[in-house]
Amino acid sequence: MARWGILGPGYIAGLFAEDLARAGARLSAVASRDLGRAQAFAAKHGVPRAHGSYEALAADPEVDVVYIASPHSHHHEHARLMLSAGKHLLVEKPFTMNAAQAHDLIALAREKGLFIMDALWTLCNPLYRLLQARVAAGEIGTPRAFAAQIGPMGTGDNTRILDPAQGGSFTLECLTYPLNILAGLAPGLTKGASVSAQGLLTTQGVDSAATVTLKTAQGYASMAGGFVPGTGGMGGSGFQLIGDKGWLAVTDNLFNPGKALFSTGAGVEELTDTGHEARYGWEIAEVQACLSEGRLESTRVPHGLTLEVMGLLDQALQHIRGRVLA
Structure with missing residues (x-):
């Protein structure tokens, strides 16, 4: 071992x-x-x-x-x-x-x-992997739209996430999750996407809140959220993916899903994973x-997906900060 x-x-x-x-x-x-x-x-x-x-x-x-x-x-x-x-x-x-x-x-x-x-623990989560397999099998048809919301995210006493010297950034810290989720579930909504983004910058130039939109020939994706300094918790975080034959929605925890709704022509199912508390396990x-x-190389978190998402984050931050990243 x-x-x-x-x-x-x-x-x-x-x-x-x-x-x-x-x-x-x-x-x-x-x-x-x-x-x-x-x-x-x-x-x-x-x-x-x-x-x-x-x-x-x-x-x-x-x-x-x-x-x-x-x-x-x-x-x-x-x-x-x-x-x-x-x-x-x-x-x-x-x-x-x-x-x-x-x-x-x-x-x-x-x-x-x-x-x-x-x-990315989310990509190793059993419920996420089940959703990924069912989308890949065509159960909701071709994915056309994705939406994710994060927060309001508390910062508690953690000053690192708003410190530019330590890479403080809501986009890097949090929006990496929905981008990875989307790239794994519906690559047709990320590959070759045009990216636009807006954000709220602190006096130190850290994006404390942001919204990112992706557009491809297949459809659209949007994700947004922000920090609320001095508070705790994750707020209401979840995501939805809509296809031309059905849809799915994670209803409890975008970061480590334990519950989801999955809708096809056969009706709406509620999916649960009682083992999702395994966290990093x-x-x-x-x-x-x-x-x-x-x-x-992991097939669940492959290098190509990591590189693609880092490229999307680069583009988003270039829009938000108004400059090319160093």
Whole structure:
């Protein structure tokens, strides 16, 4: 079984460590630039080794695969370090800051013969995969329209998501979800799409709310939402996909679906998945299955989809910020 390491002992990394334990996976090491933080995380989660530098984690011979949980402003730098040291990777979303960085990491992983995957838990969720299979089978006909709404998203005490130095961006942080969902469910609504977007910019230039629209010959897609600083929770988040023979709607949680409606000529079904509380467990299982089978790319979160979505995010942010991304 693959031996895991965690880079960046933050809140999400703690939830991930709990789900590694539930999955029976082996968490061998954690690293932070602050040794005290790494040691505290290790003590809380029963991790054998705590490193005070990322270079030490990269050099750890007891680690096979690393979960990158640092702010996404540093994903490219940290992932490159780990790949250069021969580590397989699961990179927390958003995968990188832009498409150029994503292309670079995937090319390096392929060159090194290493596994790399965007940590989009939604795409590994069993209910999402069921919806994907039924849409692919033509049960709602040709998809023509998609709509998603996120939030209002609370920020709580997390100042990172509104900090430009740490990649703060509602579009990168949240709209990556519906874009990945759409690209996986209805590629005819994303491939070659013309993209338009608008957003609300803070005084620091961070998009705190945004709406993105895609148009192709097959149809349209729209998605929107925003942060409400100082509050908690995810608000009302969901999505709908309309085809020319039926439709579907996720009614409870866009990020980790547990309930959906699926409508065809035969009527409306309510679909549920009582195991969706597994959180990160589904993506952990996917990584471990790929590694045990010697696959360097997930079929559930394929490289092509990650690159396509990063390209769409680039275009959206260029509209919102009024400039080409660095």
